[in-house]
Structure formats: C-alpha cells, structure tokens
Amino acid sequence: MKENRGRRTAIPLFLFVEFFLLGLAALPATAQTAQTGNVFNPNISVIGNALGIAGHNTVDTQPNLQLKESEIGFQAIVDPFARADFFVTFGSEKGNVGIEEGYITFLTVPGEFILKVGRMKGAFGKLNTEHLHVRPFADVPLNMTNLLGGDDGIEDAGVTLSRLIPMPSEIFLEATAQLFRGTSENLFEAHTRNDVQPLFHLKAYRDLSEAANLELGGSWTRANNLEGPGFRTSLTGLDATFRWKPLRQGLYKSVLVRAEWTLSERETPGGAVRADGYYVWGQYQFGRRWFAGLRHDESDHAEDASLRDRGNSLVLTFWPSEFTQVRAQARRNRYARPEASVTATELLLQLQFAIGAHGAHPF
C-alpha cells in the first residue's frame, strides 16, 4: 500500500505558483510530474453493500432489496507531514451522494498530537466511528437509531486532536478532543456559528494476556438539537470490548464481546428528556471463515423516554475470501409506540464486497 501512497499531483495552485515563480525552469519538473502521475495517485477502493430484507416491518420500512451503500475511498500521503482520506458514499437512491468522511491527518504535530481537519465521524464510542462495512451486523442497534441519529451517527465538519497519555503497566490511554460545526443528520443542528459541538473521548486498552484484551471507552458531547435555537442535547457514552483470539489458532477461533451504553439528555420546550439505550453483542468465530453472533439491544426514544424499543438478533457471517462477506441476520424488534407496540420479525441478508486497495483489518 505504501508504495502506491504518494503526493497527489496536478494541483492547479501549486503549478500556477511554480510557473510564475520559476518561469521556464519549472518546465522539466512539470514534464516529470506528468510521467510519474500514476505513482502518486491515491489508493482507490470501492466497497459495495447489498442488503435484502424479508418480513413485515411498519417502522423500519427499508425496501426488499437495495444497494444500501457504495463507498469509494481515496487515500494517500499528502506530503512529509500529512495523509488524506476521502470516503465518498452513494446511497440506495439516485442522487444520494455524500462525503462520509474527508480529512487530512497531520501526523507530526509537536507535542505528539495527531490533528485531523475536515469532515469526519465523531469519536463517540465504537460503532459511531465505524464505517458500515466493518460493522458486525447488517443494521445498527436501537440505541444508535434512537439516540445517535441513525446509521451514520455523529458525522460532521470539524477538527480532531488526540494524544496518548503515558500510563504505567502497559496501559494504552488515548484522549481525543473534537470540535464540530454542530450539524449531524437527525441529531444536531447549528443555528449560528457559535453553536459548535465539542466532543471528548477517552479510550483505555490493555492486553490481559497474549490472547485476550480489554478496551474501555467514555465519550461525551453536546450540541444544539433539532427543537430549535437554544435547545441542546448532551450525549454520554460508555463502551467496553473484550476480545479473545489465541494466536496459534487465531485463524480459526476468536471471541468478541462488546457493549455500548448511550445516555441522551435532550432539552425540549416541554422540559428535559433523559433517555438511554444500550446493546450487548457477542460473536464467536467457529471456523476460518465463519462467525456467529447474538445481539440484544434496547433504547428509549430520544423525544419520549417512556417509549422503549427492544430487539434481539442472531447473526451468521461467512467470508468466502478476505474481500467478500455474506451475512444473514434474523432480527426481532419490538417497537414501543404511544398507541400500541409493534413487533417485527425479519431476515436481513447482506452481501459486501471490496475491490481495489487492501485496507487495514478493523480492530
């Protein structure tokens, strides 16, 4: 991958300045740039995500078959100081195009900080930071749908600063501070330039043994919500992940248990609404390419904490190769509604495939 990473060429401003400052002397350099243009092109990857759903659901009314999301990634080293990552996503409907993330990362900031600038995912818990294709289920759990705005969660233009905090006993501790514009789909809306959204995340990790490890995280953010100017929502999150993968049999056997809890404190004209939700996910790998998982999720509605949705899922994932993934998820959700609760039993079938540059494995 590193061989392909390099500086993007043909930057008009750069050429413009070069021509004017160096005059004719710049010509050989330009000719050379043209020849090596492909070398410095970013790594390109495309990930497709086809989703089929069978069963009756009047609350989550996704179609029976869709190419839910196609993600195109462009990733390259910018210069000796930074790298850039762009992820353009195409939704299931025509014209539904967006920059999921697009940021520059400065890796050599003094003080051992890592600085990111652009549009990025909020470092809120685990699931919120993950792209659709690395999530271990075909949907998102109810606390993400009800309290974090849906599939994409907190995702906005902003700045991220993160630093390792020295700790004894080989504990990894990383503090992340983000400052966003304050607008996230279905969740936050900034009305003035002062409506910024701060987000803080602390991640602690330790190897328990060669095979097992534990990761704990805490997140907090606050921004103006959709009720109008002056009404804010505070979100607090806790996450814990336990992993077990014996190195000698690591190709065939592993366990992952994860839980995320979210608390939403939402200001509304009628008073504050305090709603919470969580999911617990356990996954067992029982073959080189086979994974089975169970999930329980439940969550209040952010607007009405007296309504609590509950769900259970059974997930089976098969990887024909490292680049394709077939997943079946049997899901039974009980949606609380003021009039009467609705139960939906569905089968979700997901096929994901990746072409292009080999990305890093998620952890």
Added chain:
Amino acid sequence: MKTKNERLLRRVIGLLSFVWFLLAFPAEAKKLKVVTTLSDFASLAQTIGRDRVDADSIAKGYQDPHFVEPKPSFVLKLHDADVLIVAGLELEIGYLPPLLDQARNEKIRPTGLGYLDASVGCDILDKPAGQVTRAMGDVHPYGNPHYWLDPSNGRVIARAIAAKLTALDPAGAADYARNLADFEAKLKAAEIRWAARLAPFKNTKIVTYHSSWPNFAKAFSLDVVGFLEPKPGIPPSPQHKLEIINLMREQKVPLILMEVYFDKKDPDFVASKTGATVVVIPPSVGGEPAAKDYLSLFDVDVEKIVSALEKSALEKRK
C-alpha cells in the same frame, strides 16, 4: 553506636544509589529499542546488536504473519521504538499502516532514519508476471513475502540490520561489525551442516499448505509441486483436496509441509489418502520453543523434514 551504624548504612545506600544512577540508568537508556514485525528480524537484530539493543517483535513465531491484529499495545511499542524492521512486500498491509499512523513516532515511519525494509536486496521469488488480479487469491503483487526462510536472505538481512544499527549508533560500529562477522561465520557452518543433512533428499517433491516456502525450497533443493490452499488465503475445498490427492499419488509426493498455525485436519486427510507424512514446522523464530533464534529455526525445520523423509524412505523399503 546504633545511630552511627545507621548513618553509615544510609551513606552506603546513598552512595550505591548514586553509583547505580550514574552507571545503570544511562546504560539502560542508551540501548536502541528495535521493534520488528517478525520474530526472525528481532532475533537477527538481537544477534547483531547484543547488549546494545533491545529487540522485540509484534508478531509471534506461531501466528500467521498476514493476520496480526492492530492492537493498541503495539502502538505503545512503536511509540518508543528507535528502529522498526518490516518484511515489506505488503505482508504487514493489514495492520502496520494504522499502527504507524497512531504511533506518533516520525523516526520509524517509512521516510524516517529508523525504518528498515528487510526485503531490500533479498532474493524475492514469485513476483507475478503480467496482470495481477484477486482472482489469483490473496496474492502479493511485489513477490512472495516469506523470503526470510532462505538463510542466504538471512545473511542479507543481518548485514542490513548491522548497517542500520551502525548508522543510528556509530559508537557501536565495531561491536556490530564483530557480531555480524560472528553470525556470518556461524551461518556459513550451519549452511554446510543443513545441506549435508538434506543431501540424500535433493529435489524431493513436496506439497505445502500455503505458499510460504518457495525460498526455503529453493535454498534446500526441495521441489514444491502443489499447495493445499487452492489459491493463497482460500482454505482447501473438497474438489481441490481431490486434485491434490491425485497429483500427490501421480508424482509420489512423500511430504506435506505446513505451518504451526494452520488446521491439521485437511493435511491429515490428504496424507491418509496418499501415504504422505505431514510435517508441522515453525515458519519463524519462536514458532516452537526449540526454534529460539534464526539459526536454530532452520536446525528445527531441517531436522523435522529429514527425519520425516528418512522414515518415509524406510517404510518404502519395507
């Protein structure tokens, strides 16, 4: 009297602490921290650096080096490293880039002085000719990354490590040169020993689980005629197992070679149908306790192969 003794004791302790601080602490701090992706490079770095370096690897010798998890604990290791030695050829593509991005250590990034790609100058095999597609499985477009399994590549890597350590720690130049010469002498003697052990089995046809052994086979004159994996990274299918069984029967292949981290079920099945022997050998230092350094890794591997082939030859005679 008691107080006098106490005072003396305190002074002695104080003096000892001061001496310890002067001697032990700076000496400790001076050691070059070498982090490597593979245990083989850590072993070579320790052999060349001896007490001037502290070498540690990310992957263990008994784990598949393609599928190392990018654990945050490795970020801490890389954060403190002075030298990073990698296999390159995209072997570490699944975990090293995000670790390096988080390590906040400019020295060991690919542009840094402390970075060493061990593949440079080595004899790299299986470079795909023509177009590379993933229909070929999980191929490495720059060539087979299991090149450290050829001892002559080990010599190239050891020299590169000595040069890198010398560049970063010129005061140790003489030590590194001496240790390298010592290693090369031992390697030369070992090569003669290994060649003699394997001489009766020159050009023996073998099947391997994954395509990890082309350099090893070339170095020790073995002939790899097939793989249990139908394509790199794809586990054996029933159809392919049948093809391999037929191929092994036709060509009278006596040996299936596999790494310690693969499941032995499929090789055992194929062996039961063909009469071949399955030999599980460590592909890296630490893959089993006896393979404690780079040279003993080959001692273990060569000995296991030779004893399996001797046994198989004996059975044939019966």
